[in-house]
Amino acid sequence: MASSKLDPTVVRTSVAILVGGITVILDSTIVSVALHQLAHDLHATIGTIQWVSTAYLLALGVVIPVVGWLQSRIGGKRLWIAAIGVFLLGSVLCSLAWDAPSLIAFRALQGVGGGAMMPLMTTIIMQAAGGRDLGRLMSVVALPTAVGPILGPVVGGLILGAGDWRWLFLVNVPLCLAGIVLAALLIPADRRGGRVRLDVVGVVLLSPALVALLWGLSNVTRSGGFGRADVLAPLVGGAVLLIAFVLWALRRRAAALVDLQVLRSRPTWAGTALLFLSGASLYGAMLLLPLYWQELRGTDALGAGLLLIPQGVGSLVSRSVAARLIDAIGARWTSVIGFLFVGLATLPFAFADGHTSIWWLGAVLFVRGLGVGVVVIPIMTVAFVGLDRAEVPHASIVTRIAQQVGGSVGVALLAVILSITAASSGSPAAAFDAAFWWATGFTGVAVALSFVLPSRRAVRETEAAARGEEPRTFESADASAGATATATARE
Template sequence: MAIERQTLRTSLAVLTGGVAVILDATIVSVALHELATDLGAGVGTIQWVTTAYLLALGVVIPTVGWLQGRLGAKRLWMAALTLFLLGSVLCAFAWDAPSLIGFRVVQGLGGGAMMPLMTTMIVQAAKESDRARLMTVVALPTAIGPILGPVIGGLILGAGDWRWLFLVNVPLCLAGLALAAKWLPADQPSKRVRLDLVGLLLMSPALVALLWGLSNVSGDGGFSRTDVIAPLIGGALLLAAFVLWALRRRGDALVDLEVLRSRPTWAASALMFLSGASLYGAMLLLPLYWQELRGEDALGAGLLLIPQGVGSLLSRTAAARLLMRIGARGVSVLGFVLVGLATVPFAFAGADTSIWPLTAALFLRGLGLGMVIIPLMTVAFTGLAHAKIPHASIVTRIAQQVGGSAGVALLAVILSSAASRTADLAHAFDVAFWWTVGFTGVAVLVSFVLPGRAAETAPAEPEKAVVSSAR
């Protein structure tokens, strides 16, 4: 049965603007050296170009459910995309490091609202039976964005000025705004939605503190640094306080944690955390492996990662078909097993290992990553009432964001510690890649909690539980 025309239009309009945000975070990451040189800033200062963007995401993501209720999805989407466009243009005309960092905050505020809202709008527009096929489209930029971003960034830097890293967003944003104005259905905001101010004062600072602490781990001292320990402890305490507060307020909380009463939602959230750690953690190790151990430059390392992106691209259709045949549990287990097995060759690789087996391994790894994302993005909303979908989208987005930061931080410390204990850099990379395999192994075990095909086609019991608990 064909997907409804309006659902396809909504998906296309949202993805056109959303792809700019997905690519932006990783495109800029390859330009820190050029930015530091051109703007006359130190490494510690220029690192805030990425850190400030990350923290801005943490501020706004928890508020998206409330903002959608107040403004309506279409208005919020267009406002957030406009803010991201404004931030991109301002970044391109930044005159020094502080101005660029400030403009990246503007970008982050717009992008932070768009990421969970993108998934929410598409899921709410689609019938549950159509979600698996739609997620093959939604998962495409999510899967290959972190992989192709560094390649695109390297090509732009090779051909021109760093300012084009931000100007490249302009045509995508303008096209996204035009399609959104024409195709997104107008929805009426709920006038009764009140801001959970206490929840906001607990959740946003908690997420910012956790992300800030994790972003500082890569410096000297790792997890023993004061600017790591203090934010992580503070963030954890604030997060615990928010959980207690949200459980009391239930449906009136800033982020309704009642959605986690649904087994598919909490299992998918846990796996999004682990997939974020596996994807983004490995995206720290893989370019470093090619550059530090094999002598490639930034562009060469990015080009060598293309097979992983190709694998992610090719697996999306097969993953949707498998999802209908063997269910989310089977696809997730298969995908994570493939990711783990394809990472093992890098745990044995050295400076002279042939490129071709590693290229084949990256292709297989991409197949697994593309396969994993689709069932997780589909099953996370199984059985949830329409009003609960924004909250589930926020929870899964936070899980992936924190998981990615945690994976990068932990693997950076492992790599640094292993390198300091031995003069053999190849051995240090082997240790770090084995930890990546370990993350994937845990994800395989958690995948067995996901529903099988029978559970997905049966009447949605989780929805009844969630709805009744919110009354």
């Protein structure tokens, strides 16, 4: 069982990471409701202004793969503070943008900082915890991931309704400053790995692969869908580069840019697959829900944001009990229950039209939020079960890539389904019904895959090993020292 009291050092580290980390995930969705306003104010076309989101996304794809190497060179604490600083600079410059090209360039700079922060927030806390109390700690780590995409459109709508679009970026400033101060004071200094060689071939293969895949998927939402040249070419090229990287990494093992050997652990590969599906379900639905309120119900960005508040409230409520659920029934059943809530609460939108009761849909969104707040925590918890300290950065990168690409796939597929169904049926309501059916299907697959997660007994045995109750411990950076825990987790 988990210890009754969390290590004060781990608590302080988690608080510092949470304050800084919530900004980057909130920002990744807060701009989504402002594209029309930005196009109007900056005198740009929608096609041009969409690069405000695309540039941010592509910058994430460039940086995420090299975070593990950067951490080994300069240390997690220094890298975290530097990443927040870059994100802060990008936010301030975005608020000062004078036209669309300048805003796009500054958003790319934001993405560089955010791309480093996203996997690093998990790595730092997991390494500080040394495998102890993973459920409770992941309820902290997963807060930005679970709540950010939900609250982003709400906050964005409120800001646009009350003031200028520049505040979409200035709102990051106080959080970033607080995050830097808290990180400097509360995060303990960590060891640096010295002269660790950069896997140049891995960088040349993986970063362009992710950029190509994310770029291709982002273009799917435009007219023509998957038939567009700027969709097919990047997707095919990205897939080829990704396959080449996998073959290279399997040959290089621990010397690779990202050590794919971590996927030999059943908890890690199952958690990675589920994070892909949760990304598709969460981000895909966050494309559909604001559009439903705006296109079928006639609300503006502020109105759509306010109508999505029940989902955010539900997510916050359930997050506080997710760790206790994991202790009581295990990560496997907690994940099953969470995805069932998400799926069952998405289904009513597949039957909704322009006249469905707002109160009924608000209640449904609250239930959906309950599920969203639960599912991420057990998945991220078990993804790190049985890994030693040296493997944690690699697992953080793999899981973050899976969630990011899964989100892009979900958005792309649902956008195409929405467009094709609307064109063939001539009914926007029918198009949304079909898209929400697909979103429900994503969660159905996730429910089935949840049964692959390790049992509560396997997780507890591994946590016991981490506390020194068995000879082999999580904290040892030596591969042989983690062998017993890893073998237990793979059963």
